[in-house]
Amino acid sequence: MSAIDRAAPGPDVAGRSPSVSDEVSDDEAARRWRLVLGRYAADELQVGQQDQGLERSLRYLYDREYTARGHRVGRGPGGSGEGGGRSGGGAGLGGSQPHGVDVTALGWLNEAGSLFPRETFERMQVDAVSRYGLTELLQDETALETLEPSRELAVAMLQVRGALNEQAASGLRRIIKRVVDDIVRRLRPRFTTAVNGRIDRSRRSMHRVARNFDWKRTLRANLGRVDAEGRMTVQDVRFSARSKRTLTWDVILLVDQSGSMAPSLLYSAVCAGILSGLPGINVQLYLFDTSVVDMSHLAADPVEVLMTAQLGGGTDIARAVRHAEQQVRNPSRTVVALVSDFYEGGSVSNLLTTVRRMASSGVTMLGLAALDEAAEPVYDQGTARHLAECGMEVAALTPERFAEWLGEVLS
Template identity: 55%
Template sequence: MSANEAARRWRLVLGRYAGDTLGAQVLSAHDRELDGSLDYLYGREYEGKRMARGGARGAGLEPSQVQALDWLERTRKLFPREVFERVQAHALDRYQIRELLDDPATLLSLEPNQALAKTLLQMRGRMNAATLEAVRNVIRRVVEDITRHLRQDFVNAVQGRRNRFRQSALRSAQNFDWRATIHANLRHYDPHTRRLLIERPRFNARVRPRLPWDVILCVDQSGSMLDSVMYSAVIAGILSSLPAVRVRLVLFDTNVVDLSHLAHDPVQVLLTVQLGGGTDIGRALQYCELLVHNPQRTVVALVSDFIEGAAPGPLLASARRLAEARVRLLGLAALDQHAEPVYDRTMAQRLADRGMRVAALTPTHFAQWLAEVMA
């Protein structure tokens, strides 16, 4: 890296106060646009330290002259999508730029992603009524994106895995058996063109459950669990659309709320969630016991960080009773935004000792886990 390129990069990192030291000439016209866009947001660090925002600015973007929407559109064009999404999240979460939350048109212009959805859910109580429908639209787009990525995993898990020992008349790309197809058509191989002509494609059948399953999702909605709540709402919506599953959705903090009637609508579930601070897992699991009617065809999945705010006795006793009744009892440990497990390992071990199978899994691996326990 040349000395000029190193100076350019440090100038963009350190901001305009490094201009006298590094020199303005290291920045091109495009760089000055980048610098102005970054300074509009990250220059607020100087405000927080009671430093003046005066001085020359290459792009001329003083806060009084630039509306948040104009800044947002300019930033969207200047940076790659991944960088833009991070800057957007900082604007809302770290710097709380109110202009981005007071106008529905502004909200609808934001790039929908999970970071934005989380921020809007956390801040929706501070928004005016005119922006709520815009919030709903943003949440819906994020939910649809997550559903697209997860749906097929859960369909495969619940409606049946491929049976490689039985062929199916149902022909779809999902069931295509490439190994059997190659084997059945080897005689059509042309060595001159090095091509295999497919005369008889083969497709796998699927192993289907004989009876429906009851899946009870018991989800911790305390303040630290928003990532898990979001995925749980989507999973409940996917499972509700499948004929082989009856879904109950129970959310809890220190109170228990049964949202089973909304399980098919993850957007409404997320807009209904009231993130709290306390946790009474035992009370929630005791409520789930009341929902069990066919223990041997029931899965109770507790989604939590296992940080119990109440006395642990009722929680441990409830887990023991469910396991003894032969309910498939799963404990899904909370994951942070980087998919790292965040949970009370001591409590998780105590629950495991009483018959709960505990794991820290991504949603895709949770679908595979369901397939195993419902086999």
């Protein structure tokens, strides 16, 4: 995102949701353009009193875009920092702030959090860390509590992890843990329900819990209790039993850790951690770029996996799949899930040969296409099509849908 876009990352800067049918007055249009253009419109447009805080917060963060391009941020009239980008004698953002204002990263964080709607504030946090290097936010205890954890923030932090000092890395771990814990709370019930055994409708269950509720049999059992107005009095509530697996399955997760895979890596680590805690499943986790790293010993700890992963580098999917093939002990009870964008830097022909051989042996294979930060699939469709022709089921699945698919396979 360029600095010119700084005032409109979703809802407008005042927190309202824009609508194509909105009629904007000339004064309101001028106000918005002043916030978008910042100090570069100071000679023509004034900042209203109600927008001083918005302007200050936007300027503190997004003026870094101009200085990164070599612009000098000078002092305007009265030292307010409203001068042109190349004029004036001042250089540096701190000196251009009004006197008496907290210009630390924490001060900016507190002010921005109170002025902007949550969605906008979360995006500004991501820009602060990933684009403008405000990693001091990770070194302040108060700032760590103020930061709004989100998947986007976690992904941005993972991508800059290699440039962090020890104290900042410790703060990053705390943020990652909060994000991971939130995702686990949401996903674990889905995996537990889907994977811990299929519903057996031939047997009634004594475990009267929501996930075992059998609404079809309940309706049939109470058809005789419908009054003249069509209302049913339910007295006999039916629940179905679940058939437990008696044999262990091997689930081998191959996760591409090239630079574009950070969002998928986050969810893959969480899924591996949840699966590791379920009975009857042996999880093997491998991260790969041009080499393959065995993370199976850390699979139960998603945070440690994410803190250890090395995002970036090339991609050799064929090498990773060959490595997985060597780990297969019982093909008919093995699932190999490849998480990748399928942009192969190695030999596509070797990749397809290995996939065809594994599928023929009875290994269940799933190719999970990478999802971007908006949960949209981003992958090489040509390679994906060839993989599907060789026996790999290829799909762009959310983690919830992956849980359902895995439950169907393991049943």
